[in-house]
Amino acid sequence: MTTEERAVTNAIVIDPITRIEGHSKITIHLDEDGEVAxxxxxxxxxxxxxxxxxxxxxxxxxxIMARICGICPVSHLVASSKACDQIMEVExxxxxxxxxxxxxxxxxxxxxxxxxxxxxxxxxxxxFDADPALRNIIGVARANPALARDGVGVxxxxxxxxxxxxxxxxxxxxxxxxxxDAPLSADTRDRILSTIxxxxxxxxxxxxWYKTTLVQHEDEARSFGDFRSAFMGLVDRxxxxxxxxxxxxxxxxxxxxxxxxxxxxxxxxxxxxxxxPWSYLKSTYWKTLGYPDGVYRVGPLARLIVAAQMxxxxxxxELDEFRRRLGRVPSSSFHYHYARLIDTLYATERIEELLRxxxxxxxxxxxxxxxxxxxxxxxxxxxxxxxxxxxxxxxxGIVQWANLVIATGHNNLAMNQGVKQVxxxxxxxxxxxxxxxxxxxAVIRCFDPCLSCSTHALGEMPLQVQLIGxxxxxxxxxxx
Amino acid sequence: MTVPANLGSLVNHGSLAxxxxxxxxxxxxxxxxxxxxxxxxxxxxxxxxxxGVRILQLHQLTPELALDISRAxxxxxxxxxxxxxxxxxxxxxxERVEPAAAGGTTWSHHLGPAALVALARDLYGRAGDVHVxxxxxxxSRSAKTCRRPSKMSWRT
Numbered sequence: 271m272t273t274e275e276r277a278v279t280n281a282i283v284i285d286p287i288t289r290i291e292g293h294s295k296i297t298i299h300l301d302e303d304g305e306v307a308x309x310x311x312x313x314x315x316x317x318x319x320x321x322x323x324x325x326x327x328x329x330x331x332x333x334i335m336a337r338i339c340g341i342c343p344v345s346h347l348v349a350s351s352k353a354c355d356q357i358m359e360v361e362x363x364x365x366x367x368x369x370x371x372x373x374x375x376x377x378x379x380x381x382x383x384x385x386x387x388x389x390x391x392x393x394x395x396x397x398f399d400a401d402p403a404l405r406n407i408i409g410v411a412r413a414n415p416a417l418a419r420d421g422v423g424v425x426x427x428x429x430x431x432x433x434x435x436x437x438x439x440x441x442x443x444x445x446x447x448x449x450x451d452a453p454l455s456a457d458t459r460d461r462i463l464s465t466i467x468x469x470x471x472x473x474x475x476x477x478x479w480y481k482t483t484l485v486q487h488e489d490e491a492r493s494f495g496d497f498r499s500a501f502m503g504l505v506d507r508x509x510x511x512x513x514x515x516x517x518x519x520x521x522x523x524x525x526x527x528x529x530x531x532x533x534x535x536x537x538x539x540x541x542x543x544x545x546x547p548w549s550y551l552k553s554t555y556w557k558t559l560g561y562p563d564g565v566y567r568v569g570p571l572a573r574l575i576v577a578a579q580m581x582x583x584x585x586x587x588e589l590d591e592f593r594r595r596l597g598r599v600p601s602s603s604f605h606y607h608y609a610r611l612i613d614t615l616y617a618t619e620r621i622e623e624l625l626r627x628x629x630x631x632x633x634x635x636x637x638x639x640x641x642x643x644x645x646x647x648x649x650x651x652x653x654x655x656x657x658x659x660x661x662x663x664x665x666x667g668i669v670q671w672a673n674l675v676i677a678t679g680h681n682n683l684a685m686n687q688g689v690k691q692v693x694x695x696x697x698x699x700x701x702x703x704x705x706x707x708x709x710x711x712a713v714i715r716c717f718d719p720c721l722s723c724s725t726h727a728l729g730e731m732p733l734q735v736q737l738i739g740x741x742x743x744x745x746x747x748x749x750x
Numbered sequence: 751m752t753v754p755a756n757l758g759s760l761v762n763h764g765s766l767a768x769x770x771x772x773x774x775x776x777x778x779x780x781x782x783x784x785x786x787x788x789x790x791x792x793x794x795x796x797x798x799x800x801x802g803v804r805i806l807q808l809h810q811l812t813p814e815l816a817l818d819i820s821r822a823x824x825x826x827x828x829x830x831x832x833x834x835x836x837x838x839x840x841x842x843x844x845e846r847v848e849p850a851a852a853g854g855t856t857w858s859h860h861l862g863p864a865a866l867v868a869l870a871r872d873l874y875g876r877a878g879d880v881h882v883x884x885x886x887x888x889x890s891r892s893a894k895t896c897r898r899p900s901k902m903s904w905r906t
Contacts, residue, residue: 337780407813407865408865408869414870415873418873419873422813422873440808440809517838669795
């Protein structure tokens with residue numbers, strides 16, 4: 271193929287340009303009787319990495335894709351490198367794969383800690399009607415310093431592992447096509463192992479605290495995205511949680527398997543991607559149920575639901591209690607918080623198991639090859655759920671096409687349902703009030719959406735809520 | 751480079767080169783001037799006079815840094831600031847803030863210097879003497895700003 275025939279990225283057309291304004295927006299539509307008819311979560315920003323990477327050599331892809339996000343760059347590094355593995359037709363040596371797992375799990379720990387401790391614990395500690403100005407990590411530090419210290423400690427634990435392995439906490443380039451860039455030293459292994467007992471203790475303290483708060487939030491649990499849907503996640507050969515590899519399992523709201531042992535590389539046979547004119551965030555749906563009925567959820571709650579067990583002792587005990595308290599398929603998205611803590615406990619235990627493996631210090635950590643395939647799909651579990659990178663390259667390894675299916679996109683339909691449910695529960699007039707806004711924020715936060723990843727935009731999410739009358743007029747508006 | 755009087759007082763306050771000092775240069779090195787703090791920290795890290803100083807290059811200030819700040823005697827945060835003319839340097843001592851003044855929203859995963867100092871004191875009982883060195887970047891990319899880190903490291 272000549273240079274002229276390759277995809278060229280010199281010109282990028284963004285149309286309509288007006289939609290790059292703002293961050294995210296929610297519109298709530300009222301019917302003639304003043305009741306909530308619909309609600310939409312708009313993501314109004316755009317980055318378009320799928321287009322940016324066209325024309326780039328495949329070996330650059332992991333590093334470019336890691337730049338999608340400053341919170342979960344390792345997730346993109348893993349999925350991208352796995353897609354490159356398929357293009358090179360290589361399997362990483364077993365130790366290389368295990369080291370990738372360690373870094374991916376460290377990423378799960380630090381991102382889950384950020385979500386639970388830094389972003390969600392202020393709501394859980396102070397309540398959803400507390401002054402928004404006080405509901406932040408500084409407020410938590412004053413009211414419950416032990417909880418805040420544990421949050422800082424757990425996130426630091428995950429970040430430190432990433433830095434020790436990859437040289438830096440954000441955008442490490444250590445995971446590469448074919449494996450990892452360098453073997454693990456005994457010193458680094460021992461340093462990581464020495465930090466694990468305190469990390470486990472901190473996570474278990476947070477779990478104990480969280481379980482005491484559950485009863486205070488029963489009303490929110492009933493209205494925060496509490497609806498029937500399917501759940502999807504990766505599982506290993508035994509049907510247990512697997513964050514790095516394995517097969518897709520999809521379970522419906524009654525606990526029946528809609529699909530099992532699906533090779534994720536065939537995702538397009540099962541998952542559809544819909545685009546709505548009011549959001550840059552794609553809506554992924556389960557094809558056999560159609561759009562928009564094919565709503566499913568991914569992420570920590572889905573991982574716990576679809577798996578038989580977690581596969582580590584402490585996390586399995588917590589999963590048993592989780593199921594005793596909430597049932598086999600909890601329907602409320604509020605329980606993402608609880609699931610996120612168990613997911614974090616599992617990841618920490620699993621890091622220790624992997625580091626104690628007899629071959630973890632092996633120098634054989636990377637396979638080398640050229641371009642042996644024109645297509646590659648990489649799949650892993652990111653903190654927020656299943657992540658897919660899909661590339662097509664020419665014979666010289668130049669990227670012609672890319673598609674990213676991101677956890678927040680899988681959850682988009684569910685987030686919209688959650689917002690609608692909260693709006694129906696809390697919008698009482700043609701005016702927007704603080705309790706409603708607080709809960710709209712909080713229901714979205716349950717899913718821990720990452721707009722940087724899913725639309726490839728900046729990470730913070732200032733929120734605008736509009737109440738729209740049946741004639742289309744804006745009745746009220748709140749900003750935060 | 752003209753060293754502002756407050757920068758002089760910072761240097762006189764205690765030797766930045768002492769062990770127990772912490773320098774954090776933060777910003778995005780992929781965004782031109784926004785990475786000036788990152789670059790400044792990188793320059794200091796290669797200067798043998800600061801061999802005993804802990805030097806970090808970060809994209810932003812996050813709560814995890816509270817522990818480091820609590821353990822240091824002198825902390826210097828180096829950042830880019832839009833608005834002031836490119837290459838100008840100012841130094842401010844950081845005071846703690848109340849939760850209501852922490853700024854941002856609960857969506858945010860980074861903190862300002864004052865909130866970070868508050869967090870260090872609330873969680874670990876102390877915070878080093880924290881100063882922010884702000885390098886003006888004007889309103890656009892500037893070769894002048896990008897040259898500044900080498901001079902800063904030399905004078906400091």
